[in-house]
Amino acid sequence: MLSTREKYYQMLEKEFSTKEAIMTELINLEAIMHLPKGTELYISDIHGEFSAFDHILRTGAGNIKEKISLLFGDRLTEHEKDKLTILVAYPQESLDDKDFYAYRDCSWYRKKIRQLLELLAFCSTKYTRSKVRKVLPKQYAYIIEELMYTDTNYSDKAAYFDQILTHLLDLEQGKPFIIALCQSIQRLVVDHLHVVGDIYDRGPEADKIMDKLCQHPSVDIQWGNHDILWMGAYAGSRACLMTLLRIAARYNYLYEIEQAYALNLRPLFMYAEEHYQKNSIFTPKEKNSSESYSIESLDSLEKVHQALSILQFKLEGQLIKRHPDFQMEDRLLFEKINFDKDTIRLAGKDYPLQGSCFQTLQNDVHALTEQEEYVVDMLLASFQQSAQMQEHMQLLLDKGSMYLVYNQHLLFHGCLPLKADGSFLPLNADGKDYAGKDLLNFFEEQIRSGCQSQNKDSSAADWIWYCWTGKISPQFGKSAMTTFERYFIADKKTHKEIKNPYYQFRDTHETCQMILEEFALYSPNSRIINGHTPVKVKSGESPIKGEGMLFVIDGGLSKAYQKTTGIAGYSLLNNSYGFQLVTHDPFESIENLLDKQADETSLKRVIDKDLKRILIKDTTIGDSLEEQIENLTGLLNYQDKNENTGVINN
Template identity: 40%
Template sequence: MDYKEHQANDLRYLELLSRQYPTVQAASTEIINLQAILNLPKGTEHFMSDLHGEYEAFFHILNNCSGAVREKVDILFENSISREERAKLATLIYYPEEKLEEIHETVADLNEWYKITLNRLIEICRLVSSKYTRSKVRKALPKDYGYIIDELLNTNYEVHNKKDYYENIISTIIDIDRADDFVKSLCGVIKRLVVDHLHIVGDIFDRGPRADIIMDLLMKHHSVDIQWGNHDVLWMGAATGSRTCIAAVLNNSITYNNLEVIETGYGISLRPLALFANEVYRDVDTSCFAPKMFGDAVIYNAKDLELAARMHKAIAVILQKLEGQVLLRNPQFGMEDRLLLDKMDLEKGSVRIGEGEYPLLDTAFPTIDRENPYALSDEEAAVMEQLKFAFLRSEKLQRHAKFLYSKGGLYKCFNGNLLFHGCIPMNPDGSFMKFDIGCRGLSGKSFMDRAEAIARQGYYAKPGTKEKQFGKDFLWFLWCGRNSPLFGRDHIATFERMLIADESSWAEEKNPYYSYYNDEGVCERILEEFGLRGPHCHIINGHVPVKSKDGENPVKAHGRLIVIDGGFCRAYQPTTGIAGYTLIYNSWGIRIAAHEPFSTTKDAIEHNKDIFSATVVFDRMESRIKIKETDNGARLQRNIDDLKCLLQAYKSGSIKEDHA
C-alpha cells in the first residue's frame, strides 16, 4: 500500500469515526473523558483455577472475592462494630436473599435493622465505587434502583438539606416495603464493583458434582475470560458429538460417582448405557470398576453399586476401543504404543506394555473381538449413537460449549500476565517442543495458536468433513495426548489404573516444562515468546495441584510463575492439604490467597462462616497502577490518538462537522 492509499484509508476511517463524534465539541469531550479515565487506578482482577465442579466453594469465593469484600468491611467498620457484626454484614453481602430470610425470623425491630444496614451497605458501596468513573458505576447499577443508588452514592452529607434528602430516601424505601429488594441490589453492586474482571485458568469440569451450575454463574458474570483446561476441552469435544470424548466424559463421571451433572445438569439419559451394561455384564466380574467414593458421596444400595460398576466397565471398554480408533486414524499423534487391547493375552491373563508384561486384574471382556479388538460391537455402536444424539441435543450443554468457545482459549496475555492451564511443551534440554500435528514443526506460541484454531475447527467445521473429524480427534488429543499443552504428560494411564495392580505401571511422566518452571530464566524466555517483558510480568498456571501440606510453594521462579491449583476439588484435598489458591491483582500489586476447605453454603449462612484465607502479597508495585498502564489503557490511548486526528481533520476541513 503506497502513501496515498494509506492516507485515503485513514480518511475513510475518520469519516466513520465522525458519525459517532460529529462535531469538534463531541470529539473534544470524549478526549477529555478518556484522558481522565487513564489516570484512575486499574480495576481489580480475580484469578481462579481448577474448580472441578465444586460449585458451592466456587460461589462462595466468587461472592467474597477471595476475601476482598471482608477486607472492605473491616476497613470501614473495624473500629466501630464487633468482629461478629462484621462477619454478619459480610455474609449478608455474600448471600443476601438467604440471610434476609434468617433476619426476618431473628430480628425484633426490622425497621431499625434496615436503617443501620442500608447505611452501612451504602458506605461500602461508596468505597468500592470510588476508583471508577461515575459513568462506569452507573452502568453497573441495577435498572430498578440505579437512579436512587446513584443519588445516595453522590450525596454531600455535610450539607443539611442533602442529609435530610438522604435520610428521607432510606425511610421511604423502608416504609413502602422495598428494603429487602434494595438490600439485595446494594449487595449485588458491591460484589460487582469489588472485582472488575474474572479469570478462570481452566478445569471447570469433572470430579466435583455440578460444573453446569458453575457455567451458569460464569455466563451471568459481567466480565470473564477462560483459559481452557484439559477437562474443559474433553466436554467441548463431547458437545461436538465426538464419541471418544463422550465415552471419556462418562468414564470420568462414573469413576468419581458423579452422574448428577450428566443426568440432572444436562438432562442426558444414561438409560441406553445402563440397559446395555445390565445385559452384557450382569454375570461378569466388575470388581475393578467400582466407582470411587469421596466425602459424603453415597450410592444408596448394593444394586446401585453393582449397576454403576457394570456401566463403568461397559463404557471403559468402549473408551479403549474408540481411543484406539483415534490413534489408528492419526499416526501423527505418535501414540501407537498406547494401543493396548491387541497387546492383551486373555488366556494368559497379562498385557504387554513397552518392554514389560503385567498380570491383568480382569480378563472377562465379552465384547472384545480378538481379530479386531478396536471395533465396537453392534450393540456398543448403537449405545454410542444414542448417547451422541443426547449430547448433541442437550441445549444447556451446547449453550455452555459456545460460551467456552466465545470467552475462552488456550492462553491469554492480560495486563502483563500470561495465563494458561497446563504447560508450554518443552524438550529435556529446555527448548520448546515442536509438533507436526495439523501443522509442520510449530512450537511455543505458534503451536498454541495453531492448536486453538484446530480446537475451534472441531466445533465449527462443517459436519461430515475431514476438518470436522480431525478437529474432534484433536480435542481428545488436547485432553490426554502425549505432551499436549493442556495435559502435559507422556500419556494418561487409564488402562493401567483399571486393570493392573502394579502401581509402577501407572506413572504418567510429566513434560520437562514442570522441571524447568522453577527456573526464572526459562520463565522469562516463555514470557518473551508471548511478547511480555518487564519485572512485573508473570505466568499464571493451573493444572498441577500444589502440595501445600508438604511445604510446596505455589510461587515459583522468584515470583515469575504462580500455580493456583491448590485443591478446589475435594478428591485432591488429602494430597494438597488446602482447598485451592486464588489471586487478586489490584492497583497496588498481586497477592495470593490459600483457602481452607469449604463446609457448606448452609453453614456459611447460618453461622456466618467464611472460608479462611491466608493471604500473601508477593509483587507490590512501586506506585499505584493507573489504567493508562494496562491493556485497556493502551486501547483508550489509541482511541484518544484517533480522536485527535479527527479534530485535525475538522480543523483542516478534510471532514466537515455535522451540527444537525
C-alpha cells in the same frame, strides 16, 4: 474516492456527530486512563465444584472482608465485620436466617443500609459514575445514586437522605434494597475474572458454573485439559465423549449431567445392562453430596462405568491407528493382553489383570460392534444437539483461548512442553514443527475448526483428543495417561505418569524469562499464571515458582484432590498495587457459614511490595482506550479539514 480511514471516520461520525460530543468523550476517556486499574481475580481448576466457586466470587476471594476492615477500622468489632462480610456475600440467606440477625427493627434497617451505602461508595472510588451506574439494579439505581452522593453534613441534605430512607422502609423495601446493595458491592470488588482452565469434570455442577459465567460482565477463560475434553466431544470426537462420560460415572455424577444437559443416556444403560455384570473395580467413588442413589442405580452405574471404559479404549485404539504421527502405538493396550491367561505384557513384563470385562472385544480388538456403533452415535448426537451444551460451548469459544496475554502477564493452563535441556519441545504435524507459542496456536486452530465443523472423528477432533492426552500436549504434559493400568493392574509402578521437564524447569528464573520472551513480554513485572497441577501444600510445596515469576493457582478446589493438597485451592488477586495470593479452606455449606457467623476461608499473602501503582492507562484496557482516543482525535482533525475545504458530509 474516499480512503479506508475516511470511510471509518464517516462511520464514527454517526455516533459522535458534533465536535462537542467528540471532545466530551475525549475528556471522559482521558479521565478514565488515569484511574487506578480494577482488581482482577484469577481462579483455576474449579472442576464442577459450584458452591466453592460461587463462594469465592461472592466474597471476592476475601476482598470484601478486606474492604470492610479498611473502611470501618475500629468502628466495628471483628465479629461485626465478619457478619457484615457474610451479609454482603449472602444477603438473601442472611436475612432469611432468623438467628443470624435475630432482631431487625426500623433502626436496624437504617443502620445497615447506611453501612452498605458507605461500603458501596468506598468500593466505587476507582470507577467512573457511569460504570458504577451499570452495576446497580435498575429498580433501585436512581435511589442508590441519590443516597450514595448526598452529603449529609448539610442539614438540608441530611433531611433529604432521611426522607428517602423513611419512604423506602414505609414501602417495606428494606430487605430487597439491602439485597440490591450487597449484590452491587459484590460486582464492584472484582472488576475482571480470569478462569485459568478446568471448569469441567470430577464435580457434579459444571453446568451451574457455566451458567454463572454466561452472566458474568467481564471474564476470560484459558482452556484447561478437561474443558478441551468437552470441546473435543462437541467437535465430534467420540473418544473424548466416552472419556468425559466415563469420568462422570467414576466420580458418581452421570445422572446429574444427564439432567443438566438433557442427554439421552437410555441406549447406553440398556446396552450396559445387557453386556456387563457387577464388578467392584468399577464401583463409583463415594458421592460428595447428601444425595444418595438406590442400590439398583449404583449397580447400573457400575455396569455403565465398565461399558464406557471399554468403549473409550476401543475408540482410542482406532484413533491411534488413524494417526501414526501421534506416535502413541505403546498405548494400544488391548493388543498386549493374553486373554487365555488374563495377563498383559508391558515393557517386557507380564502383569495379572483385575476386574477384566473384555467380553465385547472381537478379533479386531478396537472395532465396535453394530450395537456399540449405534449407542455411541446416539450419545454424540444427544451431546451435540443439547441446547444448554451449545450455549456453554459457545461461551468457551467466545471467551476462551489456549493462552492470554493480559496486562503484561501470561496466562495458560498447563505447560509449554520442553526438552530435557530446557528448550522448547516441538510437535510435528503434517510435516511442520510447532513449539512454544506456535504449539498453543496450532491447537487453538484445531479446536476452533473442530467445533465449527462438528464432524464425527474428523482430523481436527482427533487433534483435540491428542491435546487431552498426547505426549507433547501443552494441556496434558505427561508421558502417558495410565487410565487402563489404574483400572486393571494392581501394581502401582505401572500407574506412573512422568511429567514433562517443564514442571522442573519452571522453578527457574531463566526458564520463566525464556517463556515470557517467547510471548514478547519483556517487563520485569510480567508474571506467568498456571493451573493444572495441584499444589501439595501438605508436603511443603509452594505455589510460587521461578523465583516469584510464576504462580500455580490449582491448590485443590476439587474435593477429589483435597486429601493430597490439604487445602481447597488458591486464587490470585491483582489490584493496582500488585498480586496477592489467597489460600482457601474447604467450603462446607452456607448453613455452616451462617451458624459460625465468620468467614475464615482465605488468607492473603502479598507478593509484590513497593511497586508503582498501576493505572488503567498501563493496562490492556488502556491500550484499547488509547486507540479510541487516537481515532477520536483523528476524527476531529478530519472534520476541521473538511470545514476548511468546504466539504459537507451528508
